[in-house]
Structures are given as C-alpha cells and as structure tokens.
Amino acid sequence: MSSTEVKKIEELANQEYKYGFVTDIESFTLPVGLNEDIIRQLSAIKKEPEFMLEWRLKAYRHWLTMEEPHWSNVKYPAVNYQNLSYYSAPKKKPALNSLNEVDPELRATFEKLGISLEEQMRLSGVAVDAVFDSVSVATTFKEKLGELGIIFSSFSEAVRNHPELVKKYLGSVVPSTDNFYAALNSAVFSDGSFVYIPKGVRCPMELSTYFRINAANTGQFERTLIIADEGGYVSYLEGCTAPMRDENQLHAAVVELVALDNAQIKYSTVQNWYAGDKEGKGGIYNFVTKRGACRGVNSKISWTQVETGSAITWKYPSCILQGDNSIGEFYSVALTNNRQQADTGTKMIHLGKNTKSTIISKGISAGKSQNSYRGLVKIARKAENARNFSQCDSLLIGDKCGAHTFPYLEISNPSAQVEHEATTSKIGEDQLFYLNQRGISTEDAIGLVVNGYCKEVFKELPMEFAVEAQKLLSVSLEGSVG
C-alpha cells in the first residue's frame, strides 16, 4: 500500500469520529473502506450473535489473501474495494404523491412490461397506503406460512431468531473461502432472504422477495439461504422484470440452496439490473455465486434464469449432486445488447449414483455485446451411471456482437453418459421479411423469433413470470436492429 493510500484510509477512519455512529442508526452509513473494525461495527449494528461476527472475520482474513479473478471473458475497470461503504441503513425515499410524478421514461417501460398499477407504485416509491397495502398482504401471507412451520424472513432476522439453523447451513454449500467475491460477501453481506421448509411440507405458494417485509435495499452484498428439509418442496422467485437501478455499481450476491432427502427446490430468477447507457456507462457489475447442494437421496434442484440486465454479469448457478438419484437442472436465457458483457453458465458436479443433470442454455447477443456460456460437467469416480444432457444455443442479432461457448467436461467414471449439443444461429433476414410480409414490424418480429427460441426455458418459469419475461426480452431488444 502506498503512503498516500494509507493516509487516505486514515483520513477516512478519522471521519467516523466526526460523524459518530451510535447516534442515529436510521440514517447511518459506515465510512468507506474495509477493515476488521468496519466488520465489527457492521455486525454490531445488526445485533448479530458472536458466531456470526467470527464467521465474517474469518472470511475477511481469507479474502485479504485472495486475488480478484480475471479468467472470465469480460472486461471492466478495476474496482477499488477500499472506496466502498459496506453498510448503509435503508434510506427513506422521498415518497411521491402519485404516478404522475414518476419519470415518464420509466413509466413507459412499466407499461410495455405490463406491470400493474399497484406494482408500479410500489416500485417507484409512490405512497401507497390507501391504494395497496403491501405490508398487510405480506402479513397475511406470513401467517399462512407460519401455520405450516415454514420460515421465510430476512437473513438478519434469521440470524437473530434461528441462529442454530443459520449456523448449521451457512457456508455449507458456498464456503466463505470459495472465491474472491464469495469471500467478500461473507465478510460484509448486508441482508437477504432465509427460507426453511420443514420435513414433508410442500410450500403452497411461490415465495418471492416481493412478499418479504423489509425487502427493500438489501444492498450490494446480498445473502440468501434456502433449506428444504426431507420431502419438502419450495419454488422461489427472485428479482423482477422492472428495470432496477442502484447507486452501487458492484453487486456480489451469494445464494446457497440445500435439499435434503426427497426434497425439491425450484429457484427462478429474472434479472434486469440497469445495464448502463448505450455505451455501457453506469451499469451494474453483477458477480454472483449461486450454488445448490442436492444433499439427500432423490433430491432435486432446478435453476431457471432470465438474465437481461447488468453491464457485466458473472454468474454460474451450480448443483452438487451428492445424494444418490439426485437431479440438477439449469435453464437459462441470457440476453445481451449494446455494450453488455455476460459470462454465465453452470456447474453440475455428479458425486452420487444415478445422478442426472440437464443444462439448457440460450444465449442471445445483439448490438456490440459479448455473451459467453461457460459450463462444467464433472462426473466423480464414484458417480455410477451418471447422466448429463447439455444444450447450448447462441443466437446472434446483427454482426457486431459475439457469442462464445466454453464447455468443460471432467469424467472419472466410465459408466457416465454425457451428451452435448451446441448451435449458433443468426436471426435470418428472410425470417424477418417473412414476418414483415405478414404485417408484423421488425421489432415485433424479432420478439417473436427470440421468444420462440427461448420457449424451452420459459416453460420452466412460473406462468406469470414467463409472460413478463417474454415482454422483457422484447423490450430489452428494442433498437437492436435498423
């Protein structure tokens, strides 16, 4: 560290005394910079038990020994981790009185996506008390889940109310030392979701962060942990199709899933973080570690994702197929436009006998974007009769974009059956002309072709989500031709 940097940090460290941190938690923001003291403060603010602080510190110490990875097929300017603030209490947004006060451009996008008025108000921070009381809806919802013994809360609440569960499973799928971003997340994660499905319980509704009180502002280091105990089932939805802006450029979330014997977890994501302007300026960097462990026999984990946002996406939802006969699935649509870069895919690690995995990846590149699929299928020595089917398709729109496929195979058991199919196609001018000739504009024609191309993935999404996702693709591709 140079002497000026040291000085800067000292300066920043001194600032905390200037502003104090015990005064007003509501409007409190930790000073920029990262050190053990900051982590202690963070943990104290969140009133965490001792084990949690120890866990964070251990992760932090390991993180210090790690280097930022540069193996993915994306390029971005270096992030200065000492120049970030690692805690900011939820700010009260100035409430707007009606939708008329909302940025018209944002409203137009809402309309195109077919987002309901109530939802529009919620997303844009209009005071909603009389119109739509989301808190009371969420409360009813929570009561219903409570009757079944399902725990669905913010991560912070879970740390305080169910420390034994958190202690048992946190980091059991993604260890705090797993990779640079996961280690950073483990040290400083702000909040996120926690779900526990008890033995034999089938969660009767889709769980979405939307219904979680205090879901707003989980910050840039989100942490999610979902556990389905023996015979449990849950379908979890993350994200929404509305464009999400955030003042924090770097997002490094960690999601861990644990499925015990005969349990099943379905995790669906629609990600539409701000991608930056046409030149890619100001977009979000999304570096996520998502992993599920099929720990029990006959367990199953399915990841379905529709990725259209972020300036840079770096994300590989994976499955560790530990239990015999367990199943892992990955269905993905990743769309990049303008200057976006995405490096995404999955890892299927077969450890148990008769384990099965399916990978369906649909990449769509438009504009000057770069879209890479990176996938690993690993069959361990003891994984008798493992099977994998992978299909990775790339669709190009225009000739200034790129699509890349990096499939990796590691097979240590001769009984494995692995199939890989890959195609690259372009939206043909003849296809577009054919649709034009039927009275359909080029933009709508691209929407039809692209949605057709993604059908296999969309059919894995819960119905409502699928409809929104289709619209989202069309909106995301606007202006990609002509």
Place this chain on the structure above:
Amino acid sequence: MLLEIKNLYANVEGKEILRGINLTVNKGEIHAIMGPNGSGKSTLANVLAGHSSFEVTKGEVFYNGKNLLELSPEDRAREGIFLAFQYPVELPGVSNTNLLKTAVNEIRKYRGEEQMDAVDFLQMIKQKMKLVELDDSLLRRSVNEGFSGGEKKRNEIFQMAVLEPTLAILDETDSGLDIDALRVVANGVTKLKSAENATIVVTHYQRLLNYIVPDFVHVLSKGRIVKSGGKELAVELEEKGYDWIKEKVVA
C-alpha cells in the same frame, strides 16, 4: 385500378433482373404470370412485397392510389398485399397460431379496428382451416418447421385465408403439391376470390389454371413481359414451350 406497375426496373446485388415491367391489375381479376426459370417472377413478387435485397432503379408502382415503393414491407402487408412464398421459411418455436394472432391484430391496429379477442380468433381460425383442409396439429407446431413441402404451401394459403388480402401474390404455390392438395388449394383460392380483391398467380403449369381460371396470362422473359393474352395462352405455352416467344422477341 388496384395495382399499376409502370416501367419497373430492379437490381439484386448489382445485377439487373427486372427490365421494364408494365402491368395493371384491377379488382376482381386473376392474373397468371408464367415464364422460364430465372426470368424474374419471384423477383417481381419480392419487389412488390418490399424485400430489401432488391433495389428498384427505375419506374413506379401504385397500389390503391398509393405509391407502393414508399411503404415498408409491413405496411404493404397491412394495406392488404399478401405474398405466398415460393420457399416459405421456418420459424422454430413460433407457433402458427401465435404468428397469425400477432399478424391479425397488427393489421387491425393499422386499420384502426379493434383487436380480436381470443375466442373470436379461434373460431375464425377453425373456419379457415376447413377451407384449406389443414390438419389441426400444424396449427400448434412451429411455423413450417419440419413441414413437408406440400404442407408448407398449404400453410401459406391457410395464412392467406386468415389475413384476407386485397392483392394476393402466389409464387409457385402449386409446385410440390400432389393432385389432391392442388385441388384443395385451388378451391381455397377460388372461394376467397371476390369482386373486391385480386390475385396474381405465378406458375409453370397450365394444370393449376384449370382450377384457378385466370383472366389474363403474361409471359415474363429476361425481366420483361413479352406476351400477354387470355387463358388460352397458358395452353399454348404448355404445348410449345417458351422458345417460340423468345424467338419472336429476338426477331
């Protein structure tokens, strides 16, 4: 006058294909265009539909009094021009129903008409399917994907029946059809005919013209209409081939 083509010249990749086409089509008429391979029949059809690979270098086209060449391909379609393609393209993942529903509603929107609701749409589709004896399963499948040659052609006529064009251009819709399919398709076309619309049929075979009886037959050769006549001309061409016409032009 529905369509008026005046001295039309068009290039593809710098090569001149259409070299002075003149043709007038009125409502209620059926015109047949015949001519040797490569004479420019599909080019003419594509130019009328607005394909961007073809560059019009000279001439004018009026459709319903509008300057057709100024309209985008989708607006031409919405104005009632339909092209049954010689080689219909495949659209993986896009179902026939979805395509047609989008098309019908786009056309309606353009014309300031109300959107059609799902129930009415399905009813209409059922009825049109009967007209061309189209199998139910083809509706749900992806457009033309894995269709047999004949099924593709029949599907084009089905789409035409749904979209009810004012000017239909059928580019070799008869090629690849078996005898029964030919009859079905031709009957479909005949039933859709009215005093308010017109049809241009591009074909190599007089056979089709026994079912769809043309008011005029034109022979296209090297980018020009070199002979026009009544339906007898098609019979004559079937007997003598094209050489006698080509010779006459040279002479």
